[in-house]
Amino acid sequence: MQQINIGGVPEHFNLAWYLGLKNGEYKAEGINLRWKDYFGGTGAMCKGLRNGDIDLAVILTEGIVKDIIEGNPSTIIQTYVASPLIWGIHVANASTFQTIEDIKGTRAAISRYGSGSHLMAYVNAKNNNWNLKKDLNFEVIKNLDGAVKGLTDNKADYFMWEKFTTKPLVDNGTFRRIGNCPSPWPCFVIAVRNDFLETHKDEVKTILDIVNDTTIDFKNIPSIDKTISNRYDQELEDVQEWLSLTEWSQELIDEQTLQNVQDQLFDLNIISEKWDYSALATKL
Template sequence: MPLRIGYVREHFSSPLLQYAEADQGRTFTLVECPSGTGQLIARLTNDEIDVAIALTDPLISGIANGSTAYKLVGSFVNTPLNWQPSDPSDVPLRRAVTTGVNSKYQSIADLEGSTIGISRPGSGSQTMAYVMALQQGWATEKLQFKVNNDIRGLLDSVNDGSTSAFMWEWFTTKPFVDAGEGRFIGSVPTPWPSWLIAAHPSPDRAPPDALRVFLHGLSSYVRAFDSEEKRESADVEFIKGKFGYPEEDIKAWLKTVSYPNDCAAIPKKVISETLDVLEKAGVVKGKFDVSYFVDTDVVKLT
């Protein structure tokens, strides 16, 4: 049976989409999860997918907080995620902080004590809200959230006033802001590489040999996509054709993103340093052995 690979259909997934077009369902099939990492984790738990390409922080916090639905098996994107700049010239690899077009909120500082919109519990949108609170010196235990499922629901909530703001990747949010559906008020960079790969621990659902084949193939497509030659033209045309983003935005993003040479390897410091920040933010508690988070039969810790 082909592996069921859960993913978010965003520009970051371009090498995966190219790999899937070549594989044509022989060794894996793609399952789109538009609500993000919270949905990916839920589908791993509910036997709807076998592998997830998802955000680093909620994957790690999920395991630390007791999830047995997956272990980490690889890396996908080396650079941090941009959860949004207030200045369009800012580096587009952070979490964007977006509010309603006519809302009263003008800066991140204005959000203290308000209700933040998130896609799902345990999602990157929630984890990064804790990181934002930590950076601002707010009490993390006092944060309030409202679940809005996806970016459409999040945009609606900031414009109808049921939430103050939400956090989403800048490049994905920008077309909605450009269309007048939201307003950027700040940015919160992730303190870790943005995307990892997780798989269900059962060899019946995610056989180690099948995972190795998938990771080996993905590595070749990632290396090709990440090459200087492909960045000049082919990557731009692929993203433009798949996602319809303006060429200038694609070129700006490509200048800031990097992928691993080997998707079947995870640096130990990615896990340990992410845990350190998440503990300070109050998202996880306790001390952990890095090897607890990975399937050592598949991934190499470096």
């Protein structure tokens, strides 16, 4: 049986993968799909793809676009979540910061350079007309646990992360959320290493078929809101709101959308050049 390694964040977005694995759907097709949780997010997954630790990744659009342009030998093969990611902007509960303007020029906690928390800090800065050179400072905290410690111990001042994932930390008084910053593009894509795709195209297609069968009808799975609430320790009403805002995709990201991502990353000086569509995405 062919072992294939895939990485993703351990969050509610990826429950569809867990359900397929639990039901033995991949093994039924002769694929031993091994899921790896990446608590460090997109930057850690980019490293995993480069090193060959994983063959595929469910990854933030902006992060993988940046990393492919910087030499990651991978390609985007599908949009996974078509709706934007809503990034909550968080400070420590005891912090004196009350508004987004208050955190201008302070220290943003980021999981690592090139991660979503890093790149979206630039988007937030641009949205608020900050000086991208003077008003952004970064403190690497590795993951969500590191952000809790970093903000609590005053090693960093604010932290951007998906708002529903961090909602329990807001509810229990660890963080305060002072604003939101939706990503200006579809948030998650599926990427694969080029060399792996060349030799395992049929298996990759099968994997996409299986997960797409789950996501296309995901919201209609009986009691899916309760399942997510219990598994990810979230309030039921928060899960229901998240489900109402989230749309999955079974299609490859289109050329215009990918151009928009590159245009914005280029304007923010996050990427130094823009690539042709065919160099970033591959239709199976």
